[in-house]
Amino acid sequence: MKLGTPYGSRTRGPAGARRVLPPATVGGVGVRTVCTSVLVAVLTAVVAVTIRSGGSEADPRRLLYWYAAAWVLFAGAVWAVRKVPVRAAVVLVLAGSAALSLAALSGPPRTSSDMYRYAWDGRVQAAGISPYAYPPAAPELAGLRDRWLFPPGQVCIPPDLHPLGGGFCTLMNRPGVNTIYPPVAEGWFLAVHALSPDGARHKPTQISGALLAVGTSAALLLVLRRRGDPRRAALWAWCPAVSFAAVNDAHVDTLGVLLTVLALGTSVLPRRGALLGAAIAVKLLPAVVLPGALARKGPRDAARVLVPAVLVIALAYLPYILTSGFGVLGYLPGYLQEEGYESGSVRRFALLRLFLPDGVAAPLAVVLIALTALYVMRRGDPERPWSGALLVTGTALLLTSPSYYWYALLVIALVALDGRWEWLAVPLAGTVLYIGNAMGAHGSWLQSWSYGTAAVTVLASAALRAYGERQRSRNAVAARRTAAPVVGDVPATSTPEPTARR
Incomplete structure (x- = not known):
């Protein structure tokens, strides 16, 4: 194994000129x-x-x-x-x-049992039943229960097993409530079930x-x-x-992330709108990237994004509404209440609650997110829609402080598009909070500490980046002034007299 010279090292040639050597190599x-x-x-x-x-x-x-x-x-x-x-x-x-x-x-999944609900929803739909019609514990669905998903047992200890009644447990969390997932996610669950061999279980x-x-x-x-x-x-x-x-853990949020990346990566506005509509119909969170997608767009261009998005969402919901009515909302209202206000649980809006009363924190968070969205729509870069989308999405997660780190998968993809690595502090904060909560660190102190550290990281990095850009701008201006000739200092050139012909 032969090592080359250090990467980017310089040496002088025979004439004394600098020569940049190729990068160091190991075996080529x-x-x-x-x-x-x-x-x-x-x-x-x-x-x-x-x-x-x-x-x-x-x-x-x-x-x-x-x-x-x-x-x-x-x-x-x-x-x-x-x-x-x-x-x-x-x-x-x-x-x-x-x-x-x-x-x-x-x-098998280490930190979440959500995928078991995905498998169940696909099984229910394959039987011709709306996933929004009944919860898993409903007796109407007893004939669909596979033994691997509903093992028998008198003692069911969460988070691995949850009590179902009748001498059975289930791997699913919240078996007594209807599904929460939007229709494109449900279509994905059905497709995965249809393509899965018998007995494949969760794989x-x-x-x-x-x-x-x-x-x-x-x-x-x-x-x-x-x-x-x-x-x-x-x-x-x-x-x-x-x-x-x-x-x-196979969280379906990844499908929404993929659709969002494809949407922001295309310059064809109707296609962007349709893909964003599909992403929103997977999980509602991708709706926060809309301000970035609409940055500095006039009414006509905005309509070319919004109309296809609304149409895709409506068409996705239509078949489920026809069978389940407003039941398509599923457990969403109860989930939002549980996450925000359940006694003893990790609460939302932890950063704002450090300084404000509980009753003010939630409305102020909505106002701050709305102002951020308005700023992006008015001042964002239309050539880099992911930049504004990252600002709105990251701000929304910092202010709401969710306890599930997979909500920040969208932030990770937007960071990859934009390059502002400091926003990775948001998924890292969610990871610390999730594991800490599993370890019994309940209450708002860990939530405030983790997301507070993430907020400080983002703000400090933004300040340093802005300072660096100002310095580079000043240096560039100074360099141009130094290079520009001063008219008064240029000596007058005399035109040589023509040589007399002989």
């Missing part, structure tokens, strides 16, 4: 590429160990250490890939995304999550090859939150 491969590959490989191993034996929602203490190790390795890998040649980086991004997804598939749902995660990596690469640096796609492809939440 750049040292930076090798280092990045090693970091991604170690990260993949850490993810695999975490999935196999690194703790779970029922045993969260070990999760804390393994998650921390994964995030540190992720930070090192995305730092190293910045100097890797673009072509090699694209291969690394896709290969790393696939490897991490395979590692995340190596065990097809995880595989579908892996396909969505890798597909989002590919979509980011396509967008960034045209309008940015493809290496930034690693911010999504290698992020531990993606491996754990999108693949191992």
